[in-house]
Amino acid sequence: MAFGVREMGMRTASAVVLAPLAVFAVWLGGPWILGVMLAACVLLAVEWARMSARMAWKPMFGAVAAALAASVAMAHAADLSFGLVMMVFGACLAGLFARTRGLSAVDAAYGVLYIGWPAVLMIWLRDGTSAVGFYWVTLAFAVTWAADIAAYLVGSAVGGPKLWPRFSPNKTWSGFIGGLVAATLAGVLMTALPDSGAPGPIWSGLLGLAGGLAAMAGDLWESALKRRFGVKDAGALIPGHGGLLDRVDGLMFAIVVIAAGRALGRALGLGA
Template sequence: MAIPFGNLGMRVVSALVLAPLAVLAIWAGNLWFLAIMLAACVLLAREWAEMSVPGRPTPIFWAVALSLVAVTAIADTGAMSPALVTLVLAAAAAGLFARRIGQEGLDAAYGVLYLGWPAILLIWLRDGQSMVGLSWTILVFVVAWSSDVAAFIVGSLLKGPKLWPRYSPNKTWSGFVGGMVAGAAAGGLIAWVLPLDVPHPFWGLVLGLAAALATMAGDLWESAIKRRFGVKDAGGLIPGHGGLLDRVDGLMFAAVVMAAARLIFILMDATA
């Protein structure tokens, strides 16, 4: 039972470079968080285009990138409903454009929805410079990172039965359980030390467990997408991880779950 330290070492080095940038942007909020979100949208649009249309990615890149930049910028103004409506319209427009130039319209449209939905929700969660928004955003990132790292380490050590061998032959049930435990623990810790607007810190464990499950699901979903497009990695931007999408696939799903959870708590508080 040995961890592949070569790959792990590359992952650690990449994390040491990228994590502080993400943490600083999350902490600063406002324009800094918007800037890193916009940069991520452009990079993810490039990876999506190169995966889905490897022979001619540039037109699809521009269609997806402009759509993502537009909806993220609208969301940053606080206009969430218009941002969501724009997301749907932009996805339809990207799909029609792709068909017009002889590409697969559904792939372009789905790329906008797949990447744009979490971007809008992360902007909503961060909520400018709100301390509660900061806590929720930290919760998303810490749980997603903790569950991802724990799943990799535990799965490498214990191995065992495969989780979904058809689409992701390297992921195991032992890694899945390790990721879930780590995510729940991380959620409980964050809820204990940071001001989340939840009735009791115990909810941090529940939120961590739910977000960890979403992280695992997001990772598996991206594996299925890569299998569909016939690629091993979404890109080569991050040593040890592949592309940016390979790094944030679980985070994207976790953001959706956390945003839904926070909305539920807001509605509960409003009706109390």
């Protein structure tokens, strides 16, 4: 497959603008990360509603956005468990509300859970303003970006058999393997972050591998969802990437796996 020069240029330009803003908000932590997550949840709720209820998207958006905002705010103000309980409760309420408007209760509830899990876990991983929290969130970012960029470059340069042509005809096995290697290396390199309480290069590398696998699974899953709803892109917010959901689909899955890895590492005494 030949390199798409125009597409790569748009991707690069978008990344140059968005990546530093994301990292800066994560570095500040505290209310800044809360504000970013609330804004992201609103934008993602819009895209989810427009995909899942195109003819009557506003009631779907209101139900999903309200549940997401309450979940994230609760996770920030209280703790992870309260945020997760609020998310499940909000998903149930969103489903009931959608049903009263003649919309799919399953799509409304799933939208809250799909977006809410990584949003709530992001707040937990950041852990206020600590250097340890900064490490865990940037680990998820680094692993996802490494997997995404390497998969695109290696897949474009090498080509070969398709990974899952039914839902994502452009992805190849060569890109998949390249992405996993890059994600693992990113996990190892992230241990160089000072005062991070990183769990060591072996565990961090394994987290990179698992996070990279999750990131590519998230990308494929969103492709399947878009196929189900009959849309090419989740939106048109980001040049070269479509919507915000198109950009963070892998990150959403990676955050869940990285959070599970942090919890397991704590239980095993491998990191903060």
